[in-house]
Amino acid sequence: MATIDKKTLSRKTLNKAFHHWFYGHLTAFSQEHMQTFGYLTSMLPIVEELYDNKEDQEKAMKTYTAFFNTEPQLGTIIVGITASLEEARANQGISNEGGVDDTTINGLRAGLMGPIAGIGDSLVVGTLIPVILGIALGMSEGGSPLGAIFYIIVWNLLGYFGMRFAFFKGYELGDKAVGILIGAQGKAIRKAIATIGGMVVGGVAATWVTVRTSFQLKNSSGKAYLVLQNQLDSVYPGLLTAGFIVLCWWLMAKKNISPIKVMLILVVVALVGVLIGFFNPGLTY
Amino acid sequence: MTISWIQASILGIFASLSSMPGMAGSTIGNYTLGRPLVGGLVSGLILGDLKTGIAAGVAMQLVYIALVTPGGTVSADLRAVSYIGIPLAMVAIHAQGLSATSGNAADLAKSMGTLVGTVGTVLFYGTATMNLVWQHMGWRAVEKGDFKKLYAVDWGYPWISHLFFSFIPTLLMTHFGSSAVQALKTALPMDGIPMKTLFTVGALLPCVGIAILLKQIVDGPFDFIPFFVGFTLAASLKLNLVSVTVISLIFALIFYKLDMAISTNRQAAAPASGGTLDDDEEEEDI
Structure with a gap:
C-alpha cells in the first residue's frame, strides 16, 4: 500500500524533465527509435525522484523504452501527461494491480502520438512557422537582417513558452487531458484546427509556390x-x-x-x- | 570571394547544430538555425557579407517554406541548404559580379541551394544510421540499469555522427566548393537543359511539401474546400498570410461550435430524458 505522505514531483524536477525534452527529443534520432531516447532522458529525473529503490526505478524506466515519435513541439503535452501518470503510479505502489501500469501508460502514449502529430504538423509546421516566416521574409527583402532576427526572437519565444505551457498543462490535467485531446471535444478542436491549417496552407501555396x-x-x-x-x-x-x-x-x-x-x-x-x-x-x- | 578553413569550420559547426536531428534541439536547431533565412544571416556574418547572405537566404527560404517531415517520411533536412548551399551561392553571386539583391542573384542562389540541398538527404540518413550505434549502447545501459549513460547517448555521442555527416562534409564542400562553383558555371550553362530543369524542379518542389501537409488534413474531396478558400484569398484577393489566418479563425470557431452542438445533442438524445439543446461545450448545467 501507499505510504501516508503522498509523493509529489517537485517543481525543480519537472523543470528538469521539461528541459531535457525541449533540448534532447531528436538529438539521438534514428529511423528505428526516433524520439525514444529523448523521452527516456526526460523521464529519468522524474523516475529518480519518485522511486528511491533501484529496482523500482528500472521497472519504471523500462516503460519508456517503447517506440515514440510525434510532432515534438506539441508532443510536449504527452510528456507532461506521463509525468503525472508516473506520479500516480508511484503513489499506488509500483506493482499494484489495476490503476496505472505499463499498459495504461504505453497505451496512452501510442494513442496520443498519432493525433498529436497530425495537429502539430498542421498547426506548428504548416501554419505557425510559415506565417512567422512570411512576415520575416517581407522584412528581409532587400538584404536587411531585420526579418531573420525577428523570426529568431518570435519563434523561439513562442516555441519555448508554448512547449513549457503544454508540458505543465499535461502534468496538471494528467489522464483528463486524453479526453480533451481525443474525446468529442478533442475531435471538434482537431476539425477546427484542420480548417485553419487548410486555409493557411492554401494561402502559403498561393503566396509562395509559383x-x-x-x-x-x-x-x-x-x-x-x-x-x-x-x-x-x-x-x-x-x-x-x-x-x-x-x-x-x-x-x-x-x-x-x-x-x-x-x-x-x-x-x-x-x-x-x-x-x-x-x-x-x-x-x- | 573564398571560404577559408576557419570559416568553413564555423559553417560545419552550424550544420551540426541545425540539421533535423541537430545538436541544438529541434526548436533552436532545425526550426531556427536550419531555416534558410537564418542560415543566410549566419552565413552572411561568417563570410563578412551580410547583404548577400540575407538575399540568398530569402531566395532559398521561398523554396523550402512548407517542407515538413511527418514521421521522418521525407528528409527535409536543410543543413546542406543553409550551410553549404547558401555560402556557395554567395561565392557564386560574387564570382558572377551580380548585385546581391537582383533577381538573377536570387535565381542563382535557388539553383545552387537546391542542387547542393539534395546532399542533405544523404547526410540525414547517414546521421540517423550512425545514431543506431549510440542507441545500441543506450539499450545495453538500460538493461544494466546504468541510466546516467542515457544522457551521453542522447546528448553526447550523436556529436560523433555529426562530425562525419555534418561537420566534415560542410568543411570540405564549402572550402573546396568555391573553385568548383566556377567549374560548374562552365560545365552547366544557365540556358542549358540541366540548369533549366533544375530551376523548374525548384519551383515544383514546394508542391510536394504542401501536398504532404494536405495529406494530413484532407480525407475526402470536401476537405479540399478550406485549402481552396485560403488559396483564393491569397491568389485572387491578394491577402497576406496573417489576414488569411484571421479569416480562418471565424470558420474554425463556427465548425467547433457546430461540432460541439451536434455531440451535445447526441448525448442528450441517447438517454430517454430529453436533454437541453444548448450549444454549450459541456453538459455541466445538468
Whole structure:
C-alpha cells in the first residue's frame, strides 16, 4: 500500500524533465527509435525522484523504452501527461494491480502520438512557422537582417513558452487531458484546427509556390497570340500551381507513392516540360 | 570571394547544430538555425557579407517554406541548404559580379541551394544510421540499469555522427566548393537543359511539401474546400498570410461550435430524458 505522505514531483524536477525534452527529443534520432531516447532522458529525473529503490526505478524506466515519435513541439503535452501518470503510479505502489501500469501508460502514449502529430504538423509546421516566416521574409527583402532576427526572437519565444505551457498543462490535467485531446471535444478542436491549417496552407501555396508555363503560340510575324499562362490565370489565378499540388496529393494519398518518388516524378516532368518549351525559368548568368 | 578553413569550420559547426536531428534541439536547431533565412544571416556574418547572405537566404527560404517531415517520411533536412548551399551561392553571386539583391542573384542562389540541398538527404540518413550505434549502447545501459549513460547517448555521442555527416562534409564542400562553383558555371550553362530543369524542379518542389501537409488534413474531396478558400484569398484577393489566418479563425470557431452542438445533442438524445439543446461545450448545467 501507499505510504501516508503522498509523493509529489517537485517543481525543480519537472523543470528538469521539461528541459531535457525541449533540448534532447531528436538529438539521438534514428529511423528505428526516433524520439525514444529523448523521452527516456526526460523521464529519468522524474523516475529518480519518485522511486528511491533501484529496482523500482528500472521497472519504471523500462516503460519508456517503447517506440515514440510525434510532432515534438506539441508532443510536449504527452510528456507532461506521463509525468503525472508516473506520479500516480508511484503513489499506488509500483506493482499494484489495476490503476496505472505499463499498459495504461504505453497505451496512452501510442494513442496520443498519432493525433498529436497530425495537429502539430498542421498547426506548428504548416501554419505557425510559415506565417512567422512570411512576415520575416517581407522584412528581409532587400538584404536587411531585420526579418531573420525577428523570426529568431518570435519563434523561439513562442516555441519555448508554448512547449513549457503544454508540458505543465499535461502534468496538471494528467489522464483528463486524453479526453480533451481525443474525446468529442478533442475531435471538434482537431476539425477546427484542420480548417485553419487548410486555409493557411492554401494561402502559403498561393503566396509562395509559383508554377508557371512559358508556353506560347506565335503567328508568322513572331507575335504571340496565345500566352497560355495568361489564359490560365484568367480562368482562376494560380490554376497551374493548384493543379500541381493536387496532383502531388493524389499521387501520395491515392496512389501511395512515397514523397521521394513523387519528387523524382517531378524531375522527369520538369525535364520533359523544359524540352517541349512548357517550362522555361528564363535564366541568365 | 573564398571560404577559408576557419570559416568553413564555423559553417560545419552550424550544420551540426541545425540539421533535423541537430545538436541544438529541434526548436533552436532545425526550426531556427536550419531555416534558410537564418542560415543566410549566419552565413552572411561568417563570410563578412551580410547583404548577400540575407538575399540568398530569402531566395532559398521561398523554396523550402512548407517542407515538413511527418514521421521522418521525407528528409527535409536543410543543413546542406543553409550551410553549404547558401555560402556557395554567395561565392557564386560574387564570382558572377551580380548585385546581391537582383533577381538573377536570387535565381542563382535557388539553383545552387537546391542542387547542393539534395546532399542533405544523404547526410540525414547517414546521421540517423550512425545514431543506431549510440542507441545500441543506450539499450545495453538500460538493461544494466546504468541510466546516467542515457544522457551521453542522447546528448553526447550523436556529436560523433555529426562530425562525419555534418561537420566534415560542410568543411570540405564549402572550402573546396568555391573553385568548383566556377567549374560548374562552365560545365552547366544557365540556358542549358540541366540548369533549366533544375530551376523548374525548384519551383515544383514546394508542391510536394504542401501536398504532404494536405495529406494530413484532407480525407475526402470536401476537405479540399478550406485549402481552396485560403488559396483564393491569397491568389485572387491578394491577402497576406496573417489576414488569411484571421479569416480562418471565424470558420474554425463556427465548425467547433457546430461540432460541439451536434455531440451535445447526441448525448442528450441517447438517454430517454430529453436533454437541453444548448450549444454549450459541456453538459455541466445538468
